[in-house]
Amino acid sequence: MDDGCTDDVSSDAFVMRVAPSLDAFSSAEWANLAGASRENQATPYNPFVSHAFLSSLEDSGTTSPQTGWQPQHLRLENSDGALLGAVPCYLKSHSQGEYVFDHGWADAFERAGGRYYPKLQVSVPFTPATGPRLLVAPGRDAGAVRQALGAGLKTLCERLGVSSAHVTFAPETEAAALEEIGYLRRTDQQFHFFNRGYAGFEDFLASLASRKRKAIRRERREALGEDITIERLTGADLTEAVWDDFFRFYMDTGGRKWGRPYLNRRFYSLIGERMADDIMLVMARRNGRNVAGAINFIGGDTLYGRNWGCIEDHPFLHFEVCYYQAIEFAIEKGLKVVEAGAQGQHKLSRGYVPVTTHSAHFITHPGLRDAVADYLVRERAEVAQIGAYLEEHAPFRKARD
Structure with missing residues (x-):
């Protein structure tokens, strides 16, 4: 053969x-x-x-x-x-x-x-x-x-x-x-979030124990506490300048985590050309520039969280960009599941289950x-x-x- x-x-x-x-x-x-x-x-x-x-x-x-x-x-x-x-x-x-x-x-x-x-x-x-x-x-x-x-x-x-x-x-x-x-x-x-027909993020929070609910509200508030704003980008929003920023985040975090990141810059340009409507990029901005981001892929009934990176460290920003934005998007779009990648028992307290x-x-x-x-x-x-x-x-x- x-x-x-x-x-x-x-x-x-x-x-x-x-x-x-x-x-x-x-x-x-x-x-x-x-x-x-x-x-x-x-x-x-x-x-x-x-x-x-x-x-x-x-x-x-x-x-x-x-x-x-x-x-x-x-x-x-x-x-x-x-x-x-x-x-x-x-x-x-x-x-x-x-x-x-x-x-x-x-x-x-x-x-x-x-x-x-x-x-x-x-x-x-x-x-x-x-x-x-x-x-x-x-x-x-x-x-x-x-x-x-x-x-x-x-x-x-x-x-x-x-x-x-x-x-x-x-x-x-x-x-x-x-x-x-x-x-x-x-x-x-792994740890996945399951959308149990929630009407919105607050409805999801209402399903949590009160201590967890309060902790998530505090994390979301503090994540945006230094004049940080969040944007979700998909389709035509995924310009080459956006990919330049995201790739910089990916290389910085990937280099520290793995030593040699797996994906190259051309890969992101190609998926931007070929499947932009299947991508939801969450970007965090401060002082007029992107400082962190996470890429998600939109499936038939599942949102798949993949790579994250940042060039500035801010408390709880990782949780906001990677987990809470994904949950919120999935609820809004009626997706059943969020898969947030490998490992991470810290996801459990944030609504993701084994x-x-x-x-x-x-x-x-x-x-x-x-x-x-x-x-x-x-x-x-x-x-x-x-x-x-x-x-x-x-x-x-x-x-x-």
């Missing part, structure tokens, strides 16, 4: 191709896959699996062999050449930018004499947001297509001679389907597979235990409050 080659991977005459870039799919073809466009209602639109987002990563050089993210997308066709499904997949030479950490697995395998890299990564690069990974064309048997895609990924692993394939931030249904064909299931935790995330892992070496499987049993139990504890400490009003 190489570039330009085909293989049958099931008795149903499925044909799997490996595409070295998203150019192997027309934008219309890709948009027809579940979750990849607003027009396809079978699955709520996820902007991160859209052709616009993924092609912007490639065309900006952010995902490339040089950055250790070599596209190896799977394209599943029937015997007549009709597209049945696809997988956004990358050949990785490291484990950076994934947010589901396997560095320990790599270290242990290599200390034992194995070669962990390269590996296959099925994900949206640099994006810890759950969304479809086994993309299915409408009118097809979703179960059969997902099984074929999962089997094709295993075959590609073996053909390339790589150690493993990792399907991260997948819907639980996809992770379960992959587990049925030999993948190992992994769980983790949610389990899922991934699936195929490991070729029997010894490494057994060791990882044993580890994952204990890790899943710990994740569940922590989740139950955090649920008990959710900030919402009790009956007596």
Whole structure:
């Protein structure tokens, strides 16, 4: 299964191709896959699996062999050449930018004499947001297509001679389907806000315990206490000058947090050209200039918070720009969920509740597979235990409050 080659991977005459870039799919073809466009209602639109987002990563050089993210997308066709499904997949030479950490697995395998890299990564690069990974064309048997895609990924692993394939931030249904064909299931935790039909931000606050409600009001007030104003920008508001400011914030914060930020300036210009109406940028201004910002992507029923940055430090400004503005926007637009990215138990007291995330892992070496499987049993139990504890400490009003 190489570039330009085909293989049958099931008795149903499925044909799997490996595409070295998203150019192997027309934008219309890709948009027809579940979750990849607003027009396809079978699955709520996820902007991160859209052709616009993924092609912007490639065309900006952010995902490339040089950055250790070599596209190896799977394209599943029937015997007549009709597209049945696809997988956004990358050949990785490291484990950076994934947010589901396997560095320990790599270290242990290599200390034992194995070669962990390269590996296959099925994900949206640099994006810890759950969304479809086994993309299915409408009118097809979703179960059969997902099984074929999962089997094709295993075959590609073996053909390339790589150690493993990792399907991260997948819907639980996809992770379960992959587990049925030999993948190992992994769980983790994030914090999401759920819009329970709130009429406005004050209605949301009324659902919280009084102490939490007062704390949020104080944080919002103090965040704007130094003549700071907040703007929400989308569509035509996203000018190159705005992107210049935001990229400066991203580089400053990303450089301090990661050492080397993942995204480049051209990437932001491309998404501004290709999907501006799917972006909501929150910018904080003081003394006539932007001093902080956060980028959000608007899905079919979810607002996805991604990168934040600042060039001035102000108390509680991060919470206002990243969390409270996102909640307010989601309520105004009738969106059901806000996903605010990875990690951060501090989100709990601000109305975000713990949610389990899922991934699936195929490991070729029997010894490494057994060791990882044993580890994952204990890790899943710990994740569940922590989740139950955090649920008990959710900030919402009790009956007596």
